[in-house]
Amino acid sequence: MAIDVDKDGRVGCAYYIAMDQTLVLEEDVSMGGVATVDTLLLQVQPTSIIIPNRAPGDLIEFLERDAHRFDNNENWFGGQGAYVLRYISSAQFDYEAGKEALAKADPRPAKPDPIAILAVGEEPVQSLGSAAHNKLMRVGEKISFESYLSVGCAGAVLTDLERRRRAEGLSSDEEEDMAFLFCVKDIRMNTATDTLLVSGDSLVSLQILQSELHPNVQARFSNSSEPKAKEALSVTGLLQALASSAQGKRRLRQIILRPTTDIRLIQERHRSIEVLLRPENQEIAKNMRMLLRKVKNAKTLLLHVKKGFAMVSTQLKRAVHALKGVSEVDVFDKIRNEVDVNRFLYLGDIIMRTIDFRLSKESGHAEIHAGASEYLDGLRREFANVCHILPELKDSVVRETPREAARFIRHCTVMPQIGFLVATELDPETGEGAYHGQNDPDSEWVMCFVSEDMGYYKNRLMLDLDSQYGDLLSRIADEEIEVMMALATEVMEHEGAILHASDLFAELDSMLALALAAEKYNWTAPTMTTSNVIDITGGRHPLQELLVPSYIPNDTTVAGGCGTGGIAINGGRMELAPSMLILTGPNNSGKSVYMRQVALIVYLAHTGSYVPATCATIGVTDRILTRIATRETVVDDESAFLVDLKQAAFSMNFATRRSLLLIDEFGKGTTAESGSALLAAYLTYFLDLGTESPKVLAGTHFHEVFDNEFLRSGKNIAFAHMDARLDPEAEDLEEQITFLYRLVPGRGPSSLGVMCAAVSDVPSNIIRRAEALVALQNENESLLEVCSGLSEEDRLELKQAELIARNFLELQFQGLGHGEDGGASIRELLQAILAPKEEGTSNMMATNCDRF
Template sequence: MAIDVDKDAKIGCAYYVAMDEELVLEEEVSMGGIEAVDTLLLHVQPTSIIIPNRSPGELIDFLERDAHRFDDSEGSGGEQGSYILQHVVSVQFDYEAGKEALARLDLEPSKPDPVEILSLEEEHARSVGPSIHGKLMRIAEKINLESCLSVGCAGAVLQDLERRRNAEDLPDGEEGSIPFRVRSIKMNTSADTMLVSADSLISLQILQSELHPNPHTRSSNSSEPKAKEALSIMGLLQALASSAQGKKRLRQMLLRPSTDIDLIRERHRSIAVLLRTENSETVKNMRKQLRKLKNTKTLLLHVRKGVDRIRGQLSIRVGDWKALLRFSMVSAQLRQAINALKGVSDIAIFSRICNEIDVKRYLHLGDIIIRTIDFQLSKENGRTEILVGASEYLDGLRQEFASVRDMLPDLKESVVQEVPREAAKHIRHCTVMPQLGFLTAVTLDPETGEGVYHGQHHPQDEWRMCFVSEYVAYYKNRLMLDLDSQYGDLPSRIADEEVEVIMALAAALLEHEEAILHASELFGELDSLLALALAAEKYNWTAPIMTVSNVIDVVDGRHPLQELLTPSYIPNSCHLAGGCGTDGLDEDARATSGNRKGAAPSMLILTGPNNSGKSVYMKQVALIVYLSHTGSYVPATRATIGVTDRILTRIATRETVIRDESAFMVDLKQAAFSMNFATRRSLLLIDEFGKGTTAESGSALFAAYLAYLLDLGVDRPKVLAGTHFHEIFENGLLRTGTDVAFGHLDVRLDAQAEDPEDQITFLFHLLPGRGPSSLGVLCAAINDIPSDVIKRAEVIVALEDSNESLVEACSDLSEQDREQLSQAELVARNFLALQVPNKAGEQGQGASIRDLLQSVLSVKQIGTSSL
């Protein structure tokens, strides 16, 4: 993966997917900054990152946080990072060099090339320019060459791949295990895609990683990931997918929610078909079949590597052939299952599977595998075995070799008869080995390192030792040489023929590679929809109504994760409408707005006690909007969701020692990102913004933040905000109107209860209007704050409520303080009344100064002095 950032914070990115042999370019993100880089890292999960040496320090510090450390320096902890960070010269990110590198790619054409690169009449020397120009025109059909930073990043990636190919070349000239070739290229654009920043993905628990429970898996010496998906939307839904293709496709859908309303509605209709009662048995069978599929791209990669002999076995494992056979059978069965579904005639995914999956093709592929591989014998022998009948020549060699093996005991007898009688007992057996042919095994003499008998007293026959194993020496004699010339190297000939048969089978499969990969992609998409349908059925989710109106209308919505952790979840509704734009509301918006009494606000401000459910409520609304754009059903009784282009949050403060920033600075950056990128179709979540500074500054910033969003008028976004700054509303710092609504989560108070936990009952039900108080002192008492602190806080809160001066209240003294001050005052008065003798006239007649001072300090107060 290559990343480049210019001075205007524009982000360019390109990366190579080794499994797909595909180069991917990301469309440039203007003013993206570190937030956009963080989002790209979550999407791509790279193993290596390349940046130019002119990169800004902020980017370098951010990437080095999770980079692999090759040194064992202090602070590394001996742990491996998520990726390797490489700094290269800036010239490798040059735009023109990137274009030339792209033009040199030998891509597999997905359709006939419309660009005529070289005509027959052109001379070769004069066709260089037109050739490159034509290739760039062909590349421009797939990517936007105006994304200069991303094109430069693609050039850096291609140069790195070239270095890797050179490093993978073996000394003997053989090709390395990974060719790093580029078979295809594509560009991800922001068009028809909802923007969800990395902060939003983590704050809403769409992604949530935790340390893997297996210590061996997360150790520094392990090549496996050191973290796994925790309780999150991603983990919740991916667990319901049956195949690797389905999990991958589902991740793509979740990380790139769509704003294409037709695509979203198509997915909803597909899920509706899968949830129909008459289709339940067929759907269960489809899930069962999909669980049998392995990663087809990995299997075909093994086939493309070719075959040879490794430790006496065919390099393609029998398990791979079994998986390919299973894929061919499952393809045919899934195609038949789709035909059995009811109501699929006008659904795109089902129509594509029916039209593009050729059952005869896959049955043919399965047939040639069955007629080639002997799975039962392979299981018994632990290696790939060729079935009898797959090759007549191989069968003949095997029969010949079987007859040779049958004659080995007779060969031993022939050798015994030729050697002296006293040497006969040392002849162990006769055998035949690959590359060595026929051999006679003789007992080894440990003293000499040769066989006890090695041709002594037999001058007509020369015995030549080939090798020695434990207790046995192997020899060639005249009889063995005659057999070699008669039968040749049968084991090697058999092995070579087995390789030829497997290569023929591999070639037959690779003829259908594109069809197999295409079918795998279709099954992955089908599996992802089956997972969403299973989630809807398992968690009681319903189909949202998608509309072009800029509204969010949720009835009895629920948090998809929180409801799994509570025995009884209280649902709540939400009704918001963003700005109508310069063109005004369309007919769809008017119809939707008419479903509710009065105009819908664009901003809902939540107040009330801590732990009452404000944050959960805001997150559940955002997750319902998010899930609806992935094509999933949503946890609500009913929901009408307008197309939303961005979900921006100011919720969690993600601090790190790598960033030399305070918590308040991080909050300000998140808020700035939200204000700069929000549109009228965006959804903003603002939870307790301003709490990182003084109450006066925090409340002022929060009020100004909300006022800025409201002043956008017809371009104002939809906003959910939560705060404890009640002085904003009491002092009239925020204007009110129909576009602003207030809400709070209901609580019940019982001041007479002795136990603090019984004094407050959270009902988690949304009510209109502002909450009367944050009840911070009561929440502190519930969480075991010492009683003295609670009492003192209650006194201060009571004074604030009655507009008393906190300065005078905090200056009031306790009884002990009063007693000490009274004693100090008496000492001071006695000191002032002290008669100090005249040193010149009264010397020797009075007490010493020390005694006089001691008498002042030893005076006891009688009674109580008033201050």
Template sequence: MAIDVDKDGKVGCAYYVAMDEALVLEEDISMGGIEAVETFLLHVQPTSVIIPNRSPSDLIEFLERDAHRPDDGIDSESGHGAYILRHVVSMQFDYDSGKEALANIDPGQTEPSGVEVATAGEEPVLSIGSLAHGRLMRLAEKVNLESCLSVGCASAILTDLERRRVVEDTTSSFDEPTFQFRVRSIEMNTPIDTMLLSGDTLISLQILQSELHPNLQTRSSNGSEPKAKEALSITGLLLALASSAQGKRRLRQILLRPSTNIRLIQERHRCIEVLLRPDNAEVTKHMRKLLRKLKNTKTLLLHVRKGVDRVRGQLSIRVGDWKALLRFAMVSAQLKRAIHTLEKSVGVEIFDRIRTEIDVNRFLHIGDIIIRTIDFQLSKESGHTEIQTEASEYLDGLRREFADVCHMLPEIKESVVRESPREAAQYIRHCTVMPQEGFLIAVGLDPETGEGIYHGQGSLEGEWMRYFTNEDAVYYKNQLMLDLDSQYGDLPSRISEEEIEVIMALAAAVLEHEEPILGAAELFGELDSMLAFALAAEKYNWAAPTLTSSNTIDIKGGRHPLQELLVPSFIPNDCSIAGGCGGGESGQGAAVGQSEEKPSTLILTGPNNSGKSVYMKQVALIVYLAHTGSYVPATHATVGVTDRILTRIATRETVVNDESAFLVDLKQAAFSMNFATRRSLLLIDEFGKGTNSESGSALLAAYLTYFLDLEVEAPKVLAGTHFHEVFDNGLLQSRQTLAFAHMDVRLDPEAEDPEDQVTFLFRLLPGRGTSSLGVLCAAANGVPTEVISRAEEIVALLDKNESLVDAYSKLSEKDEQELAQAKLVARRFLTLEVPALGRGQKKNEFKIREMLEAVLAIEHVGGTLRA
């Protein structure tokens, strides 16, 4: 992945998918900043990130935070997974070079595509009708050339691919298939018909949440780079229900790019409805079993495209790949038959495409070719790929000839023994034939000399030619071996070469159908993703939402899809809000009426731990799931098209980042104000808590007022706060588009156990909550009693609007008594008359002591002090 950010915060991005051999460009995002970069990282999960040397410092610091270094262990807690960060010269991000390089790519070519670097002073001819102009016009059909930063990122990607190809050519071995880093397709992701989800939104709503895999061996692919797995999240919840690699991949694409196309969403709902029909239950169960048998088709075809070669005595394309391709052909036919048996499936796009686009006869033909070529039983026994008999007449002839030679080897040994001295016979072990070496005589090894004990000495033809030595034998050739080599040639190598030719012919035959195979795999991935949605709806009791063009959200009995899995029972709640109706769109009359009846901003107050944050998140997740085409956790939901979900919920701090928690909150708030539209949904949870209450409440009031003042362009806002002074002091003016709600609780102050003094009902009620019950929450969570008592005193004084300074400047009754006693002692001491004594007089010493004791002698009589 290549990322570039200019001085104004515009973000460009391009990345290369090695498995698909596809170069993907993103639309430039104005004022995207670090938030947009984080979103790209979460979507793509790159293994390598390239940035120019001129990158701003905040981008470098952000990327270095999760970058993988060679000396890093496997204990990184990165949410994005480790990647290698590389700084390159800024010229590699040149827009003109990127545009020219993209125009010169031919996706249909068989050789890897590289960057054509123009010579100094040479400029491409762009006159109308020229070849370069024609290429540029074709490129403009697929790529928005106005996204200058992303085009420059594509230039850096292509340059890096060329470098990687050179490295692979010089360092690759034949042990494993290697990527050729060619570009077979160019794509551009545009925000059209796609809901925008920022990185904060993805993490705050737990749509994505990665953690290191608990298995140390699984964490590390090459001994150093940590691997992450999906934790409890919406993505993890649904991916676990997909059956195939294609399905998981397609489902992740759907989840990370929710659609705003109502027709597409309704089509997915129709598909899920068919799959959930009771009379289709057995068919859908059978289809899931079939899909589990499919391996990643793109990986299989990648191995086939790499070609074959003899490596260590076996073919480099594993027999398991051929078996997987054969299984794909069989499963394709079975899935198509299953689709035909689905009730009410006619007219649903995905099912109709499978019926019309998948050619079962083509796939069965591929399977028949594989069966007639590969001997799977013999391959299983031998451990490597074996060719079927009758797959090649020439190969069969070579095998028969080699078998005859093998039968002759004992006779050849006897012939060698007869021509050798009698005492040498015991040292000649056997005769053999080896690839590239031909016929050889194996003789016992003399450990003292390192030579064979006998190697032709004393024979008529003289000493034999030594070829090589292994652990306990030395191999020689004599004239007989040379004659046999001349007569039969290198039979093992010829057999190996012919096997390679047969496998290459099989690979060519399969690759003739590559596009239909990949197309079918994509259809099966789409089907698998819909089966996952259907299984989630059935397993978790989700209902079909209604998507509308009206700018409204109306939810009945909504639930949090993750929270309800972690508690014994979950209390559902409703939600009814509507955004602005500006823009003059056609067909928005209903929206105008609804926006007059429903508020655009709903402020939640009430006790801590009562469920306010869960409620806001569940509303956002229901809206999000509705736009993916999934059913939603609610009794009923009518969801208006929402272009983006923005959050100010989670304050993600780190010791690496020198920004305070309050500054992080402010940046999230600024991002939502810059990007929110009337069709956006905003979640604001406890904004302003990072500073003093006066400034925090003022900022919250101004923040909410900003959105309310937008009127017909106002977004839908859910806000939770404990700043009651915002409302008590009139900082937020009452208006029709503003509503209040709180979470219901029951109080029992007489209960002995602090945990029993407050009961959370987790039920949303209209109106403001008057208290956050923070002291009771503290008592229920083990805060010491003296701290709770002190807090209750302070709260009581604040509720009476009394001055804390005046209240705590008064002395307690005990302190007042001690002060009065001290004053009385002081007055008595000052009035004490001490007699004057002359030199040497000691008779009054004890009288003075008695006088002082009398001064200190004080008694309480009737509540007063007396001497």
């Protein structure tokens, strides 16, 4: 992945997907900054990142936070980063160089030049109609050259791929292999058009993504192009677990992370899920999932078409034909009409007649069937004859050997690239064969190598056999390679059809997974509309409901600017829907979960999935922006409050009337006065947008904002709170408050923070002190005066000190005593004053004072 950010915060990005051999460009994002980079990292999960050496400091600091750290020898990882970060020359990110690299990388054949204009005495120029111009025009059909930074990033990626192909002085054969690994077969561009945009903070806050590093450190840092992270409890992990094949999981992840605003595509996916959920199709869908588990990923290893792809493809196509109600459903129509089963059966037959899979499994390498190659069969028969005569060869050698040395001859063998050999017993003193032609001037024995207890020699007979038979084993191995290469060539001629079928099966698998989720978790089909509204009845959080014994569903009704003004609810009655819903109520009562569940329902609806609700009407939403979780790290020098402010600023800069904003406890990182003022100003900003106001869900404990009327009321704002039942007289602290997790209209009277603290086992003396302070606040008492007062213990200590001071001042020193006959000493008097008061102490002091 290559990333570039200019001085105005504009972000460009391009990355290469090795499995698909595809170069992807992202549309430039104005004012995106590090927040957009964070989102791209979460979606793409790159293993290597390159940035220009002139990159902004904040980008470098952000990327270095999660990058691999190497020691001086670069042989051992000193950190546990998610990717390798490299800096390259800024010239490699040049826009013009990027255009030229994209034109060269376009895999489609160039059209002939209709016009060729040459400058006299100069090289051919790029002119209208030239091959270079035609290539640029063809690339321009797929990407937008107005994304200057991303085009430069694409050039940097292509240059890096070329560097990898030419690295380490590869031989011609190796270079061809590397060219296959790093070739570009497709170029595409992701644009913001028809895409629901979600920031990286929102993806994490809503638990759409929740990755964690692989628990095995060796596996985490293995040399693989696949990221070594596993999905924790998240929406992506929940749905991916229901997919049956590797390509299905990858496709489902793409669908989840690229939610669309194209209602036609969303409705198409809904129809697919509806077909798969029909009762008459239940057994067929179950059979499909079992078949898809047998389909290997053709993009990972195309030759996995070998044993199962042909038959499974046939069975899957038959299963699709058997589905009821599939008319005009795109994915099913494509499988029925575009998957050429006969071609796959033909390929499967060729492969099955070429490779013996049973023997291959036993030997650990590909074994060729007899009859696949007449020449190979002849070599094998010849080698079998040679193996048959090896005992006779040993007898011939023994006969030519002196009788006393015959016992040292072990056997005769034949080895690849070495040929025929005689094995003799080793002499431990000399390290040579006990017999190797001694006393036989007519036969010269040449040692080839030594094993543990034998030496291998060539004599005249072995050389004659080499000349007669040649290197049979090497010839057999070469012919097996030729047969496999011919098979590979035959299969690769059908590569396009195989990959197309694999993509269709991945789409089918993803739809089956969404259908299974809808059936398993009782999700329903949402109604998508162009109206700027969200109307949810009986909404549930898709993850939270899996963790509790029972979940209380809640409704939601909001409408953004220029919406319909009202939506059908409560049995068809039209009511005005606000653009902002403000939530209050006790801590831990479910406000944050409620806001997240609304956002997740909207998000899932835009992926084409069913949603966890009784029914839902979802207007097309272009962005989901959140100010919920504060992701802190010791690497950043920003406070939690500053991070919150940046998230708020990002929401204000990018929100439109079709956006959904979630604001949870904004302003809590500073004083109550400043926090409440900022919250009021923040919410007022969105309300003042009028017809351009987005849909906003906000949760807060700043009741003074409403008590002091910092936020004016109106038709576009509504209040609600999470209900709770109080029983202060209950003996058990946990029974004093019961959270009902039910959303009710109106403002909540209190956050009940002290009571929640008591339930959470905060020490009782702290609870009593907090209750006293809350009571004084409710009575408008000055907490400054109360907190400056002394406790009973402090008052007793002060009274004791005052008595000591008064006794000291009452002393009358008429002379100095030195103890014994001279009277009490000054030390004794002071000790008497400072000593704890006991009975008779005052009398002793008075007597001593009189003696001075």
